[in-house]
Amino acid sequence: MRALTVQPGTAGKGNSIPVSVEELPDPSPGDGELLVRGLAIGICGTDREIVGGHYGWAPPGSSRLVLGHESFGRVVSAPDGSGFAGGDLVVGVVRRPDPVPCGACARGEFDMCRNGHYTERGIKELDGYGSELWTVETDYAIRVDPRLESVGNLVEPTSVVAKAWDQIDRVGARSWFEPQRVLVTGAGPIGLLAALIGRQRGLDVHVTDLVTSGQKPNAVRALGAEYHSDPVTDVVAKLEPDVVIEATGVGEVVFDAIAATAPYGIVCLTGVSAGGHRLTIDAGATNRSIVLENDVVIGSVNANQRHYAAAATALADADLDWLNRLVSRRVPLERFSEALTAEPDDIKVVLTL
Incomplete structure (x- = not known):
């Protein structure tokens, strides 16, 4: 599968190219995980900061990070009894609680982590959703109304x-x-x-x-x-x-x-x-x-499952034409550099997978 990867902290150092599309092995879902075909990722200032070398951490043992925290995809396979089925539209929650855990993380409020040991998909020590296939734990997957297929990437910022x-x-x-x-x-x-x-x-x-x-x-x-x-x-x-x-x-x-x-x-x-x-x-x-x-x-920063669910509901209740006007540009994966370059009239740029 193709994935958008970056070597955090290397922008402007030597002749290295910090971001590129590369071929990676297809993922295999573990117990309790969905296999999802990525449809698109939204691009935001955090992604540009990571590409610019100002932020971001690769997973332990790796020098590169798969970008993409504003996810959107279609379920390929789901565990029996999970409540998900092939064809469902989903987004993945970004943050995961720290392993210690702190009091907030232990109570499911990991967006309010007290010790900073959390991880984040596409940002901090966990690969993101910027790939043609990705997996996500069912507990961290949020179903999206089918009518939002053109704007599903708005769930994370919402x-x-x-x-x-x-x-x-x-x-x-x-x-x-x-x-x-x-x-x-x-x-x-x-x-x-x-x-x-x-x-x-x-x-x-x-x-x-x-x-x-x-x-x-x-x-x-x-x-x-x-x-x-x-x-x-x-x-x-x-x-x-x-x-x-x-x-x-x-x-x-x-x-x-x-x-x-x-x-x-x-x-x-x-x-x-x-x-x-x-x-x-x-x-x-x-x-x-x-x-x-x-x-x-x-x-206030980040969100937990409760907020993702509220976001999905808010978007499902919104006018679809209005939501579509928030997407300024849709750029294919192979032209990722265009998506990562902000233009003056941009609202939300989407990179299609």
Whole structure:
């Protein structure tokens, strides 16, 4: 079978080519595993960081890692009594609990691992789903509605925001909590999918991004949400949102969002910031605002099976035409370098297997 592999940490070193399509032996499913024919993988910033040598770990004993954590495939074979059957559409969960395990992993909340010994398909010490065939444990496989065959790769990024909303609900439940207005900063895949779930919850959703035309503003408006391209400080001052889901990772945006929520506001950070960029902020004023208004700032990353299931449900309930417009480009495996190169108007790039 063909697979997209990378040698983590080697970009720009000598004459090595860090990423390539290579022939690997077909996998054989073990006890309790599905054999799946890969249909496509979604490409995101994490994949580009791994290819760029900034992140990623190969499996023990190997120098190369099969890429691909935004999986989607069709079951070839399934164990008897597993609840799966040949032809089912599935995605595989990315993270696996650490072997120790920590308290969170022992309770199935491995997305909240305390000691960092978890592993991740296509990222950390486990081969990913970027191959023509792959296997996955039935406990870590999520069935996808057949009508989502063209957009199944959106389940993984949707699971990330399904978790974010879950965490927001848990924090809000410390007191009376009936949010009305939500601001999403960033109109990439995470931001748009966060906005989708906000609209499905009946909230007044606003999305801010830098671009003034094109796919992103159109996708926001098609949801029935409001799009803003004004500076974040102006937008939050006008809206005073009850909830902010921050999906850019841009330091200035993060602190502007934190500073201007409604009282008892919740800011959930999902964007990962690059290091080395310094800001000058009024830390005293920020602290005063958070304390006196009972505000909360939380970080959220990854997802467990509960969030994947919620994501699959959210996508099954969404308008299929709207979901399809999130896929900017579909690129065949042999032209992987095109998929790994971001273009200005991209939302989600899919590499077909």
